[in-house]
Amino acid sequence: MxxxxxxxxxxxxxxxxxxxxxxxxxxxxxxxxSPYIHIGGDExxxxxxxxxxxxxxxxxxxxxxxxxxxxxxxxxxxxxxxxxxxRRLVGWDEILQGGLAPGAVVASWQGYAGGVTAARAGHDVVMCPQQHTYLDWRQADGPDEPVPIAHVRTLEDVYRFEPVPDALTETEAAHVIGVQANVWTEAMDSPRAVDYMTFPRLAAFAEVAWRPLPSAAGRDFTDFEHRMEAAHYARLDALGVEYRPPSGPRPWQRRPGVPGRPRGGTPPER
Known part of the structure; x- marks a missing residue:
């Protein structure tokens, strides 16, 4: 393609x-x-x-x-x-169109709305709204960054993602059974490019996912940054993960003609 x-x-x-x-x-x-089988159903x-x-x-x-x-x-x-x-079927939130299948789990990517609708109808939900959990979205402004898909989502933005919206009651919120981060690689030409876009934001997302829901009250971004600097960046280095450093793009990312940059415009949002 x-x-x-x-x-x-x-x-x-x-x-x-x-x-x-x-x-x-x-x-x-x-x-x-797995008890869950994702069949897609989007777009x-x-x-x-x-x-x-x-x-x-x-x-x-x-x-x-x-x-x-x-x-x-x-x-x-x-x-x-x-x-x-x-088994249980999982589909993107477009499967709400025309009526939701009785046992379906909704993966809510077009914001929170699909997940809220599904939860209120008694369906389980995986929250993955693109504005918070799409790690192919760029991490900063500037010409040195990779293909400028969509909007800037910083490490802190991902860390502060709250999977359970306030619009849900306690009973409805119980249908939020998990969260998911997505990395779409059509603008990434190599594993190192995927590393750069995914980390360290995936570490921030992990703290969101591993805490009991709702989880915002127990998170401290300053403490998270300290722990990243004190230990976790060294772990990623030891594993050979070419993450985006806090200081900005890596030298290989700064060179002219960034691999994967499409000609003739910006790719559309997913």
């Missing part, structure tokens, strides 16, 4: 397609014992379904209202299929 953006091609909604993915998931379940354009006689016929046969409900039907099929095998 040599271009940015969302691919317009979507799955056919035939029985053969369902069977194909059942076969794939059968192999996935044999390899991975699904509906134009091809709207133009497809087969998709329109499927909508009519199933008594669905529109293409959003068609996607919900597809997700619901695999929600039931996985539940029959003792």
């Amino acid at each position: 040599d271009r940015w953006g969302i691919n317009p091609n979507v799955l056919n909604v035939s029985d053969a397609t369902l069977k194909f993915y059942e076969n794939i998931l059968t192999e996935v379940l044999e390899i991975f014992p 699904c354009p509906k134009e091809q379904w709207r133009a497809s006689p087969a998709a329109r016929q499927r909508i009519q046969e199933l008594g669905l209202a529109d293409e959003d409900e068609l996607q919900s039907w597809f997700v619901g099929h695999f929600d039931r299929w996985l539940a029959d095998r003792g």
Whole structure:
């Protein structure tokens, strides 16, 4: 793939397609014992379904209202299929469109809203709002930084991420079963570039994830910085992790023509 953006091609909604993915998931379940199976479900354009006689016929046969409900039907099929095998489906928050499958877990990446909606409906949620947990977002302004995707998210920004929004009641908040940091690598050309974007922010995120939720009250950024300087940067050095130093970009990152910088503009936000 040599271009940015969302691919317009979507799955056919035939029985053969369902069977194909059942076969794939059968192999996935044999390899991975996790109770949670993430099937994606994000950024699904509906134009091809709207133009497809087969998709329109499927909508009519199933008594669905529109293409959003068609996607919900597809997700619901695999929600039931996985539940029959003792597993739970996880999907990005777009699976809320058209109605949420009964046992689905929502990974809320488009901010908090999807997670709040799902939790209020009694569904479990993994909070991963992009404005706090996307580690491909740049860590500082300036021409020496890597590809300027989205907005600046500093080490402190990540450290102060609160997974449980105030909008949730105590009962609803219990549905926030975890958090997740995401590192999308389409603008990173090497493992060292991934190291640079991921660390030390992943260390800050770990403190968020490992504390009981809600966790903000027990965090002290000044103390965290001290512990990073006193010990943890040395650990990363010993492991060969090419993290972003507090002083700024590494020399290899500063050279002209940073690897991975696309020509002709800034890539879109995920």
